[in-house]
Amino acid sequence: MELLLFRHNKPGRCTTFYEYRAEGGFAALRKGLAEYSPDQVQQLVIDSGLRGRGGAGFPTGKKWSFVPRDLPGPRWLICNCDEMEPGTYKDRVLLEANPYALVEGMILAAYALGVRHAFVFIRRGYETAATNLRRAIDEARQAGLLGDNILGSGFSCHIDLHVSAGRYICGEETALMNALEGRRANPRSKPPFPAIKGLWGGPTVVNNVETLANVPAIVLNGPAWFKGLAAIPEAAGTKLFCISGHVRNSACFELPMGITFGKIIDNHCGGMRPGSRFKACIPGGASTPYFTADHFNVPMDFDSVARAGSRLGTGGIVVFDESVCMVAVTLNLVRFYARESCGWCTPCREGLPFVVEILTRIEQGNGTADDIELLREHVRLLNHAFCALAPGAMGPVEGLLRLFEDEIREHILHKGCPFAGAPHYTGGADGK
Amino acid sequence: MPKLTIDTIPVEVPAGTTVLEAARKVGIVIPHFCYHPALGSVGACRVCAVKLLDGPVKGLQMSCMLPAQDGMVVSTTDEEAQAMRRHVIEWLMLNHPHDCPVCDEGGECLLQDFTVAGGHGIRRYQGRKRTHSNQFLGPHIEHEMNRCIQCYRCARFYQEVAGGSDFGVMGSASRVYFGRFRDGELESPFSGNLVDICPTGVFTDKTARFRARYWDYEMAPSVCPHCSLGCNTVPAARYREMLKVMARRNDAVNGWFICDQGRFGNGAVNDPARPRAPHIGGEEASWDDALDRLLFRIGELYDLYGAGCLAVVGSPRLPLEGAVLLPRLAELLGARFLSYFVTTEESTRHTTAVSLLKGDTVASQSDVRNSDCIAIVDCDLMEEGPMLALAVRQAWRQGAPLFLVGKHAPLAQAQAIGVEAVQVDIPEEVPFGIFDRPVIICGARHSTPATIARIMKSGTTPICLLSGPNACGAALLARQHGAVPLAEAIASGQVKGVIGIEADIPAELLEGVPLVAAMDWRPTSLTEKADIILPTTAWVEMDGTFVNAEGRAQRFRRVMQPGLPIRGQGPALHPPRAHRMLPPGNSIRPAWQVIAALLERLGDEPVSEPLGDEWERLRSLDPEGEGICLFTEKEPR
Ligand SMILES: Cc1cc2nc3c(=O)[nH]c(=O)nc-3n(C[C@H](O)[C@H](O)[C@H](O)COP(=O)(O)O)c2cc1C
Ligand code: SF4
Ligand code: SF4
């Protein structure tokens, strides 16, 4: 299978600038600047069918096309490397192995968008990735690939690395912009959308690390080639899947978009650990509803996973075997979201601790049948929160109610958790 | 103009109006916490949910965030919308301490209203409540964070509207905390508005703590007496004691807010040392005796020193009703001198400013808020008109530059509202020409008459701050009746008697004046010296009119019955042992009525309505309206 993102990876260490260049790196940048107009670069990305890898799968070229061409004043590009969703670590792996594809992709994106100043917003804990990126930015600048008048093309672009102060909500694009401006990381209301009015009021595009790292190969090899990488004709490109949990081999793989879920587990993860049987998984990061063994044949691309009742999200897969209590898993996840709520809107700030309290109650054997309906109401109403954090937090709860209602009822009926040895949560209801 | 339907009522509103505001227009109040007309919509509380049944947008929506559009069919009663609103209340109640019985907000609390209205009564959350510790925020504002519903109104007001930086929101998730980094007095001169703007009982007026419930208050529309801006207020009183002052909305004047001076600086009303009964030579006397005695003493004085050796002295704080009667009083008493101001300087500055007030060329607070360039010339707004600084900040937030001109325009006033200012030496350095709606501000305290005249005639919309709530009225009357400044009159050596009517006259000036009489509600150096004291009512104890610095006449209503407050009465007076219909200390009268009583004694018909002649049109002044601008033909804004 042909690799795109991991093509330049070296076992156990980070690719060097010289290796990347020698292996054809930055050829896309040369080609893009020399042969294509900004609009043509954008068109290539549109035609490639590239969709955002930050979780929502929004078509990248389309997002770029929303930026008004004729507005005076600066416009901005932000690479989102906050990656704090539990179960997701693909951007870290990508940057720890090779930061150059991202730098090259960002320059091309900046070229397409007319951006002269781009930012990378990186999670605080990603120290190795940040070091790599800082080095890559310096090297590119010294080689004349970044900065003023890049490769004599007349196009100038700068990249700044900003290390986040560290909250999950900083990954939400509008909260990210507030954080970058030095404000509290509360999301902004949309509309206006960032493409029209974003960072410091200017048109802004926010893209995920993996999204941008795909751009050079698309420019170099063309949309048709990119589409051909996928396992099914409806999808395009490859996808980083980062797997954790009770599988034999948990790692981050670059695989064709649309590969079936079962193949990922069986062929790439080497199946379940000895003595373990698959029970369920989080298919695409902590905010996506569960998959069960019934979902092994689902192709892992945005549309197919959505049709199967979940979301491809970030491709962060967390696998649970049969010893795991799904109520406890859900409680653990919601507790994370309750803690990471930015505190701006009521449904999330107060509703999530309430859900934590209800799940704690059930897990500890104090639940009643009414609690199931109460959970359902929360799943329904938290959709009306201010941003996508609270609806995302309800993903696992929705999955729990839809796929594991029996397991909840068992907790209620037997006044306790039926999974001996499973992790038990006895802490305070509000997660503090 | 979008046309939409809300609960079957057709509504047409200007483009940009939100569904929440559109509903309000037809009398439907959609619950809201984070929305406030002065702060706008931010979509944080999520309690304003409505269901869009048809039209360009469908489904459950937050009405405060949704611009009204043609063809929308909105239901506020839809089951899903109600469920959302019920849940928001339930969520807010998870941690709320339910301490309404000991909360000063009880009875005037938005949270209480909407909780009761939404029918939330049964607790389903079984966890422990989150608790916070409170902060000491100074002598005026009580802090009780457990009652917070995280609507962010306070932080938005304090930082965005008032430009304060020592208060805001800290923490995240369910631990967000609204306070200061450390305990300490709030620095903003507008901090008291937190009390009004907080929809629940986190910020309450410490000076009125535990004194009364909303339904106990005596309240009336009133006007602030502390400076010449005439901000609109609602004072609240109980048991003849003024408890607190709240801001009253007037879009042309103060908008929604008032300054801390206007809110917390009113202790004098309850001062136990206030003159409560007429006094002659230090002894309590009846009104008849005191008035007769005054006239008798004046007769004696004339016999001794020659007729007319008397000055009748009003002031910038005397309400218009009293001020307009003074010329007649001087005439009937045969007094040679009528004064409204003490010093020559003060007098010329005021008369100059007022003589040049005309047409629609004077800036209101609202004009300042909407201006695109502001110059403050030799004036400290924090002293002469704090709310004008808040207006300046609103313009600055929209991009208007602020220029501080001259050495009496301190930078501190800009810092107090978090505004950057350019300092220049003379007004000519300000590039007014490149702006559409510039305003220029000066003040009678530091600007010379020449400067005032130059500014008022400069062609840039001016406002000159004056020295009291009715200084404009006083200056108009002074011009009209050829009043002389008291200091000049005394310097002539012809003044042997002074009647001060709510006038602040320095004691030195009266040295050697044989007869001093004072009408006042405040204990002053004049009442201390006066042979005859005729006690008057404070503005909250009477109906009256003030004319503010722009020439806007505004009516205030009586808030409370005058009388000795129960609080502070010694055992001799409380519990009352004498049986009577009226409370002790109740016999004080508005200054104009005292003057009218004198006029009657001097042979005039009884005065039932002091505003006559050209003032007559002010009789019908609506205390809840925007006021009447005396100098403009156009409709008041
Ligand atoms: C609560 C929350 C957290 C998010 N965190 C991240 C993140 O860590 N990294 C990321 O790329 N996108 C994150 N997103 C999605 C971004 O808002 C945004 O959609 C994305 O960066 C767009 O990039 P893409 O179009 O390339 O996917 C988050 C969204 C939400 C609501
Ligand atoms: S849903 Fe509301 S509280 Fe939660 S993160 Fe988004 S804006 Fe903040
Ligand atoms: S303190 Fe009051 S105004 Fe501030 S957020 Fe809390 S409830 Fe709202």
Ligand code: SF4
């Ligand atoms: S600005 Fe003046 S009139 Fe307004 S509240 Fe303050 S003191 Fe009173």
Ligand code: FES
């Ligand atoms: S009033 Fe609409 S969300 Fe608060």
